[in-house]
Amino acid sequence: MTVRKTTPLPIDLDYLRQVLVELLDIPSPSGRTDHVQQYVGERLSALGIPSTLTRRGALSACLPGPRETGADRAIVVHTDTIGGMVKRLKENGRLELKPIGTHSARFAEGAHVRIFTDDLDRVVTGQVLPLKASGHRYNEGVDLQGFGWEQVEVRVDEPVEDIAGLRALGIDAGDFVAFLPNPTVTPSGYVKSRHLDDKAGVAAVLAALKAMVDAGVKPAVSAHLLVTVTEEIGHGASHGLDPDVAEIVSVDAAVVAPGQQSREHSATLAMGDGVGPFDYHLTRNLASIAREHDVDLVRDVFDYYRSDVAAAVEAGAHARVALLGFGVDATHGHERTHLEGLRHLAQLICLYLQSDLVFPEWDAEPEGDLADFPSLAVQPASADGPREGPIGIAQSA
Template sequence: MNKPFGTTSKHVRIDVEYMVDFFKRLVEIPSPAGYTDQAVHFCGGELERLGVPFELTRRGAIRATLKGRTRGPARAIVAHLDTLGAMVKRLKENGRLELVPIGTWSSRFAEGARCTIFTDQRSFRGTILPLKASGHTFNEEVDTQPVAWDNVELRVDAVAYKAEDLRRHGFNVGDYVAVDPNPEISTSGYINSRYLDDKAGVAVMFAAIKAMVDAKLKPTVDTYMLFTIAEEIGVGASSVLHGNIAEMVTIDNGTVAPGQASRESGVTISMADSAGPFDYHLTRRLIQLCETHDIQYQRDAFRYYRSDSASALEAGNDIRTALICFGVDSSHGYERTHLNALRSLAELSCLYLQSDILFGRDAQELGPLTGFPTQDTEDAEADGTIADTATDPSGGA
C-alpha cells in the first residue's frame, strides 16, 4: 500500500524580508544578456555565505548543489540572471546613439527611460528618447511617430553634437546599454519594477535555498539550483545541465493579461508555451503539491513565450520539464507582481525539493518498459491504475 502523497513534504518558513532585500540588491545590478558577470559574482557570493557549494560554466551560468538524502534521479530548479537591454548600433551624426534591442521587447517601453552605457573604458548615463521628442518643435507629430527601435535614439549625458564627439568620449558600436529598473515596493505588497523577469524568480530560488538551509532539511534527491545567463536571447539552460538530471522546474514570469489565467497572487502553473506542452507527470505533481498543502494556484498556457525549459530540450536533454510562474502584469515592460506570488513560489519550491521522486526508472537514461508511467484515461482512473503508478516513489521499477 502506498503512503498518501505529500506526507514527506512539510512547509518551511520563507524569510520574506530576506527575499525582498535580495531582489532589491540584485535588480540594481545591470545584467542585460551578454553583460552578466557582475550579477554572477553577486549570486556566487551569496551562495558562499549560505554555505552552498556551486560551480560555474565557462561563461558564468551557476550550478549550485543541494545534496539530497539519496543521489538520484537528480532534479534541478532554474531561473535566469540575464535581462533585456540594448546595444549601440551606430554613432549618429547628431551626437546621439542608435540602438538595437537585446532580447525581445518593444521600444515603447524604452521611450523616456534613463539608462547606463558601458563603454570599453567607463560608463555614462543617458536617456532613450523618440526621434521627435519635443512637442514645442514637432507639435502633434510627437503623438503619431511609429513605435520602433529605428525611431528612438540615446541622448548621452556628455558634450556630444556629432559622431566625432562620441568617438572622442570612447563610445563604440557594441557598447552595452542597461535601462534603470526603478523598483518600487508598496505597503500593499505590490512590486513594480523592470526585470521582475526573472530577477524576482532568482530571489524566489534564494529564499527557498535559505529556507532549506535554515531548517536543516535535505532534498529527497540531489538537486541542482541553476542560474542561467542567456535566457532572453534563447540560449538559457542549454549548457548547464548534465545527464544525471531527470526533472527540471523553471521559475519565471506568467503573463497577466486579457485571455490569460495568470494572476499576481498564488502560483501560476504553465501547462504549455510556444515550445509545446510541459511534462504531463511533473506538471501534475506540482499541482498535487499545491492542492495537498493549500497553496493557491491557477493553470495557464502561453502562446508567445518560451523559457529555460525550451532551451534545455532543444539542446538534446531528455528531461521532464515544468514551468511555475509568478504572475506579472506588463511583461517585458514596466512590470508588476505581488509578494504573495513570490512567497507562494518559494513555498512550492521547498515542498517540491522534499517530495518523493516521480519515477525511479528516470535514473536511467534508457530503460525497459517496466516502470514506465501511463497517463489518465477514464477507464484507468476508474480502477485506480493511474493513482498507484503516479504516486509510487519507485515508479514501479
C-alpha cells in the same frame, strides 16, 4: 501518483525583498552578466552552498540529498535581462539602439540607461527618447510619429553633438546599454520595476534555498541550481545541467494579461507555452503538492513564451520539464508583481524539493522496459469497461 511527506517552511520575506532589490540594481543585459553572477554566487556561499561557473557564464550549485538515487532534479532561473546595444553613432551625437532580447521600443521611450564602454572605469548615462521628443517643436507630430527601434535614440548625458564627441567618450558600436529598473516596493506589497523577469524568480529561489538551509531540511534527492545568462536571447539552459538530472523546473515570469489566468498574488504552473506542452506527470505532481499544502497556484498556458527549459530540451536534456512562475503584469515593459505571489512560489519550491521524483525508481535510469512504466491512468476501451494496461492505457479483454 505518490507524494512524499513534505513540510511547509517559513519564507523570509525580508530576505527575499532585499535580494530582489539588490539584484535589480545590478545591470545585466544578456551578454554582460559577470557582476550579477558574482552576486548570486556570494549569496549562495553565505548559505553554505558552493557554486561553479561555466565558460559561458552559467552558474551551477547543488543542495545534496540524503542518499544517492541515480536521478537528481534541477531548478533553473536566469539573471540576464532584456536591454540594448549601440548599433550606430549618429551624426547628431546620439545613439541608435539594437534591442537585446524581444521587447518593444514603446516601453523603452523615456527609460534612463547606462552605456558601458570598454573603459571599465567609465559609465556614461543617458535616456531613450523618440526622434520627435519636443512638443513645442513638433506639436501634433509628437503623437503622429510611429514607434519602433528606428524611431528612438539615446540622448547622452554629456556635452556631445557629433560622432567625434561620442568617440571621445569611448562610445562605439557594440557597447551594452542597460535600462535602469527604478524598483519600488509599495506598502501594500507590490513590486514595480523593469527586469522582474527573471530577477524576482532568482530571489524567490534563493529565499526557498535559505528556508531549506535554515530549517536543516535536506531535499529528497540532490537538487541542482542552474543560473543561466542567455535566456532572453534563446540559449538559456542549453548547457550546464548535470547529466543525472531527471526533472527540470524552470522558474520565470508568468503572464498577467487579458486571456490569461496568472495573477500577481499567486504562483503559476504553466501547462504549455509557445514551444509546446510541459511534462504531463511533472506538472500534475506540482499541482498535487500545491493542493495538499494550500499553496495559491493557478494553471496557465502561454502563446508567445519561451523559457530556459526549451533550450535544455533542444540541446538534448533527457529529463521531464515544467515551468513555475510568478505573476507579472506588463511583462518586458513596466513590470509589476506582488510579494505574496513570490512567497507562494518560494513555498512551492521548498515543498517540491522535499518531495520524491514523480517516478523515483523508473527515472533512476534514462530508459527502461515499456512494461515497467508506472501506470497512472485508465481509459475506457469497450462497453465492458476499462482494463488498465502496463502503461495505463486501457485494453480490451
